[in-house]
Amino acid sequence: MNPDKLKEMLTDLRDGRLSVEQSIERLKHLPFEDIGIAMIDHHRSLRQGAAEVIFGEGKSVSQLINIVTRMQQRDSNILVTRLNSEKAEDLLALFPAGEYDTDGRTFTLLQSPIVPRGRGSIAIVAAGTSDLPVAREATVTARMLGHQVEEIVDVGVAGLHRLLARTESLQRAAVVIVVAGMEGALPSVVGGLVSAPVIAVPTSIGYGAAFNGIAALLGMLNSCASGLTVVNIDNGFGAAFAAHRINLQENS
């Protein structure tokens, strides 16, 4: 429609229905997307066929219901992250087709089948069972965005044999997400085992000088394994979205 609108205006100019001055004036005041720069808002297209995402924390139940209802009318698949179980119950009552993942604290509502979009699978590794909620948020997100996921849990560096036993799974993945709290050492070890992109997610797991994830965050930023990248503390969603950007890539 917008390119049409621009075309229409230029046609009007060509055909003498608009003066040059009027055209200039209109060009100045058109919203940017109206003059063909709508590709800036890539988000919509990116998520098409995948999911609309809502950050659930800090939103009231009624706000959430409003948003989900509106999205439902657009036939979108819907992902709500950081949703506690109380709010989830309210949503499930209204949207019985939805699903709530207790570990990942995610609510999902599918209205059309998820179209597979990844070039390979995403391995999501959690150092300990306490890191599972963050890993699960990544898992649900990645799946809603159309990717195949393999979860690998409880392979902390203090018991190397458990990790090494999973080497093959790790080396098979197109992207690896590593979720770890405490000292955050696991991504360094994984980074040495695979040549695929590794995204490290620090978690706020730990106590005392873990400082709610700062220790893990610093550990990951300073990894001796080359080419790791890091997302914010507990940001399972962000890691999955980064993996989505990577795994989505056609040759370009």
Add this chain to the structure above:
Amino acid sequence: MNPDKLKEMLTDLRDGRLSVEQSIERLKHLPFEDIGIAMIDHHRSLRQGAAEVIFGEGKSVSQLINIVTRMQQRDSNILVTRLNSEKAEDLLALFPAGEYDTDGRTFTLLQSPIVPRGRGSIAIVAAGTSDLPVAREATVTARMLGHQVEEIVDVGVAGLHRLLARTESLQRAAVVIVVAGMEGALPSVVGGLVSAPVIAVPTSIGYGAAFNGIAALLGMLNSCASGLTVVNIDNGFGAAFAAHRINLQENS
């Protein structure tokens, strides 16, 4: 050789020159790589045809000469990062075929042509001219690893039109590295303009409450653009290596 050694041992067992017990004992004490797990050391293979990398900071000239000489004998392409100009002069005197990039503080020595390996090109964006050294380290690294690079400089968020004028270049890249100091806002804006993976590199540029890159680092970790990932402050090499992991990927 190592697989040979293992094969030899197993043959000895098959042929009765070793007992089962002796074989078990030997398996236990062989270095890991000797029993075929050399794929753990993927680094070598990763870099093959690309470059060996030396972190130059804190190494003396004589240490550097030793290492470069040894690598030269292996016919490797060589990349020395974080090399100040004084040491560089000493290296250039001994290895006149080498090249020193003053901005990126990198020394490179090519002994065989770089084999192109990337699926697409890597865009490396620097917010200001002060961020150029870190961006250049990324550029040189990425090129040594076999990737095509497009550098985009001086497109800070306070002058949006300069950045928007480069939108097309950004959207063409397979991976985007964004280097910025001060408030580190550029990756957020770029992350909204492209759907490719975006790797953010905070720099120590700025003063006062920039805290040598902490402000930029925190800004990037907390980006409102989904799916950015971050590397350590001033870590141009790390960003390029992460882009290498991404751009290298075959369908897997």
Add this chain to the structure above:
Amino acid sequence: MNPDKLKEMLTDLRDGRLSVEQSIERLKHLPFEDIGIAMIDHHRSLRQGAAEVIFGEGKSVSQLINIVTRMQQRDSNILVTRLNSEKAEDLLALFPAGEYDTDGRTFTLLQSPIVPRGRGSIAIVAAGTSDLPVAREATVTARMLGHQVEEIVDVGVAGLHRLLARTESLQRAAVVIVVAGMEGALPSVVGGLVSAPVIAVPTSIGYGAAFNGIAALLGMLNSCASGLTVVNIDNGFGAAFAAHRINLQENS
């Protein structure tokens, strides 16, 4: 009255009812305002015709009722900030003419019409809907102080087109307040779009390495846009008051 008191004393001296020594003694012990330096307490005059302000956080309902009652007797317009909804209900029961803004957590009680005092309008921009409470506190404060406000919400830097579509509104304002959490990048972009004074307000929105607003605060202090100024985290009131100081200014 106070200048009168000073005048009276000096007249007494002139007329011989006081000795020089007695005058000196009195001068020493008069409160400062009694000798004509009452302009030090500019606060009162500043707010006259505007509003008396009470910081509601940490005050009990009974304390609040006492203060509001006393101010009501002085016929002041009253603004209570940082008031949670429970306390607000108690206040509204007693002062039914008051109004409570749920988003901004402000209670206002008008006893006389607000006198318009600004030279221009104040644009108050919020990066995301989560930043709205802080922006709204600024809005209510600015209006109570006699200024015209335009609120612009949900224009974060990861979706530039939404912001750019509002450029004209921004450029029309006499002062711009920009409220943002997470990486706090919005003020940098706005600072490049307008030539008016820009006041940046970091919010505690975000998680993990947002550190309750530190990331946004540092981002704003290190903005690459020249001439931004910053107030404390979540300090919507302070930003509005700073805008009031700016917008109030007659040529002086």
Add this chain to the structure above:
Amino acid sequence: MNPDKLKEMLTDLRDGRLSVEQSIERLKHLPFEDIGIAMIDHHRSLRQGAAEVIFGEGKSVSQLINIVTRMQQRDSNILVTRLNSEKAEDLLALFPAGEYDTDGRTFTLLQSPIVPRGRGSIAIVAAGTSDLPVAREATVTARMLGHQVEEIVDVGVAGLHRLLARTESLQRAAVVIVVAGMEGALPSVVGGLVSAPVIAVPTSIGYGAAFNGIAALLGMLNSCASGLTVVNIDNGFGAAFAAHRINLQENS
């Protein structure tokens, strides 16, 4: 010129020398400023008749000479900030018409008289003599941007009488910049004395737990005086530019 270029293109379309499709294509690829959005780059116009600004720190003498020469050819007035005395000598040798302020570490080169632009004067207050360099950077900047400045030095809060003796000067100013290190308390006191906008500049003066200006910065952000705003540590230039934004304002 640019609007001309746009006009020319649209005229070509009107007159049949360009098709509608060609026009759309050109519109997409013109630099933004070419299609009338040049107001985004307000910086140039802002500074016109005032000064071009170069951040001198970290730039080599030859880089500085290049930039100054280029600007000189545009007949701009030029301000170089953060310039140490060694580089200044080199610049003065080449540009003998320039002036170097040793305290403020600024180099200025006037090619046309500065046009006065402020509505009122700017008071620049330094708590101690050690804060003078930062205050002087603000002073020189403000003057280059066309404002009248009054400097008030050595009025720290531990000797209140010195400050109070300057009350009248402070109350006369249209904008007040307060520069202070150590505990950064001076802006709070000044903020209580004047009703004009107050911009606080923390300096890195102090030792031990002053943490290079963090103590002063935090003090200023937490001021009990309403409506102070703060800039980065040692950012005299930024404070002056913010004052410029304020003092420049016509009724709008």
Add this chain to the structure above:
Amino acid sequence: MNPDKLKEMLTDLRDGRLSVEQSIERLKHLPFEDIGIAMIDHHRSLRQGAAEVIFGEGKSVSQLINIVTRMQQRDSNILVTRLNSEKAEDLLALFPAGEYDTDGRTFTLLQSPIVPRGRGSIAIVAAGTSDLPVAREATVTARMLGHQVEEIVDVGVAGLHRLLARTESLQRAAVVIVVAGMEGALPSVVGGLVSAPVIAVPTSIGYGAAFNGIAALLGMLNSCASGLTVVNIDNGFGAAFAAHRINLQENS
């Protein structure tokens, strides 16, 4: 008793009931206070005639009752600090002669009149009403230790005239305790007004970048007024005890 015990032992030695070797053995194993070094435990004597102090925070009601009961049997005057109102009610039910100060969160139980011990009075200054609880803890503590206290409240630096009107009171005091949150600037100003010792107490009052008292703490440590000393955040008790050490001093 202990000195007696030592004396008895030495007498036994002198009189032949103990050998030299036995005496040495006993000396080695006697608790230190038994051999006359009881002055190490000056705390008891210091507080004699004054008060026994219990830190109430984190102690259960039953623990508190036990301790108070035991002290009551020793006829001590008793001070419980950091006691919330719920626990206070339980204590008051059992010890109806006690008194609870709601502001200072202190419980006191007098069993003998407090002996005045100070050389002069202690002025306790609170910047704002929010700082009152900490100031009041100091007041109650100082009075229990036998000192005369004058409280001065709500004299923040943004309204200097209120403070200056109290100059005389401040200059009369033998020791001044200044309690302030937010930017913690008040002690600097007071330190310039008096020549007596000034003890600064930062409070956790403030929000955002006040960081629960860190801003005030740093402000006070970096005061430009010479010879201020500082205690921990919210440590009204500690400030009063330090004032007690100072005010107690006989010429020595």
Add this chain to the structure above:
Amino acid sequence: MNPDKLKEMLTDLRDGRLSVEQSIERLKHLPFEDIGIAMIDHHRSLRQGAAEVIFGEGKSVSQLINIVTRMQQRDSNILVTRLNSEKAEDLLALFPAGEYDTDGRTFTLLQSPIVPRGRGSIAIVAAGTSDLPVAREATVTARMLGHQVEEIVDVGVAGLHRLLARTESLQRAAVVIVVAGMEGALPSVVGGLVSAPVIAVPTSIGYGAAFNGIAALLGMLNSCASGLTVVNIDNGFGAAFAAHRINLQENS
């Protein structure tokens, strides 16, 4: 003179040479000290007969010479702190009567005998020999201000017997200054040994997680010994000045 000036003005009023209005006008514009509030500037009187103090760090030799010369003409005793040995040599060349303390980095110039002013002596305790410079700065300052000092060095808490052997000296002092780096534990132990005021000075001695004195500073602020007070890191001068305020006190 100033009181005379005020008296003269009031006499002029009484005698009809000034009108009441003129008197009011003059009162407004007289510097504060002119109307009898000169006691605000207690610093001068405090130091009279003692010493003028100059902070030497960051001042050039020529600036120092200027200041010292001016003070010399007023016949003041002079103390320059934080003076490195190079500058000291220049000062000694010009002021051969001066003395430089290499450890404390202080320069002193006596022009009249120091008048003893303390009620008792000041004990200055240094945990290790590395803490000596800060302790010595305190010693020289205290002596210049007229106090008797006893230095006690190398009595760290890991070798308690050395400290305990000095118990008597400590208990004799009217004020105790304790200087310690690393973990800063010494003041806690000393605070348990004496009942006099204890001023703790953290030093920047230590490495790694000593963080240039932060560890010691935090240790001292959190001391389990009641009634310690703390000054800034390495602030030997400040500790001595605080001790001066305490030890100076007459009954008041």
Add this chain to the structure above:
Amino acid sequence: MNPDKLKEMLTDLRDGRLSVEQSIERLKHLPFEDIGIAMIDHHRSLRQGAAEVIFGEGKSVSQLINIVTRMQQRDSNILVTRLNSEKAEDLLALFPAGEYDTDGRTFTLLQSPIVPRGRGSIAIVAAGTSDLPVAREATVTARMLGHQVEEIVDVGVAGLHRLLARTESLQRAAVVIVVAGMEGALPSVVGGLVSAPVIAVPTSIGYGAAFNGIAALLGMLNSCASGLTVVNIDNGFGAAFAAHRINLQENS
């Protein structure tokens, strides 16, 4: 079983049922523990005859019941740490043979007598009664691991005589754990009294600038006593486990 599996495979090779190539392939894919590297998982053996440990914090009651039940079936002795009293009641209802330590917040369930394993006893010292919970967690852990423990409580450095009276107990221990909050000075003093290994445990006890144990942690890391080691804040379990590693040691 695993060594058997390896043996079986090698036997098959020897006997011609497997080719050399097949053997190599199998070796590559066997989990590590299957080829005799099970000694990596020393944890199990370490704890054998001692206790299985569960970190109770953040686990739900049903999760805890599951785990304890499974361990109970293996006849392990069980230790649950960081268990609040509510969950403890639920566990005690199901496992009435268990014991809950209210101070240490530990639940223990013995199924076989604890085998004594230490070479000497472990002294566990708590500076104050508030540090007791952490000390008690260490005590219970150490006892479950087979060590003899002596608890020494309330011997803070501000009352040295209480500590010195326990010197003999301290010097008798094979390992000393010192638990302290606030300034964390106690380990330094203890480290000077004993020659045995000293493990310091900072606690989160304290307020204000104690920063939840950071002050104590830094104090301990910077101890002037040689050869102290430190564990995480409040990590009584970790300290006991470290002591276990030390005390377990046979001559090796």
Add this chain to the structure above:
Amino acid sequence: MNPDKLKEMLTDLRDGRLSVEQSIERLKHLPFEDIGIAMIDHHRSLRQGAAEVIFGEGKSVSQLINIVTRMQQRDSNILVTRLNSEKAEDLLALFPAGEYDTDGRTFTLLQSPIVPRGRGSIAIVAAGTSDLPVAREATVTARMLGHQVEEIVDVGVAGLHRLLARTESLQRAAVVIVVAGMEGALPSVVGGLVSAPVIAVPTSIGYGAAFNGIAALLGMLNSCASGLTVVNIDNGFGAAFAAHRINLQENS
């Protein structure tokens, strides 16, 4: 001598040459060591037959020469740590029998053979070659204290196979010291491989968010391997001394 002195005094009492009162008085004033508590100064005995240690950093050459000379006269073995090469040359010129370790920056002077004292050997592991200086300081220290050391270098976690190949060496040691910078992950992995005590030493190696060792320090404090202990950043000496305390232990 001291016990003799005490004995003599008690004998004097027994024999009537001293009264009971005189004895008490003397007991009070004897230095502690004079009454048999000289064991407090265990340091001397600990190091006997081993080495006297001097912290070389911050000491001048002449100070060092004085100290070494004095120790030489006592026939001690001498260890100077943190000695740069310039000072080392001066020491070597005067004490040609000494040895300087360039890597570890230690100077040692043997005057008698080192008596072996350890129960087992100490493994000292360095993650990378950059960590070698700290590891070497530990090695030299441990050897001077009489222990056998095995150094294992360049076994970082990103190349696990190198570490795993050294498993046997690690499991043979009585104590393991692990030295690592960057993310500090190595001790976690080693802690899972051995059951002996593991002492982790963070180094200041790394850049950006390594924050001079803070990242490694936090990583180690938060290790998921049970029972690690940590020393200060770069504190090789401290780690060796802690290992000495552990390895020295006889059954006690």
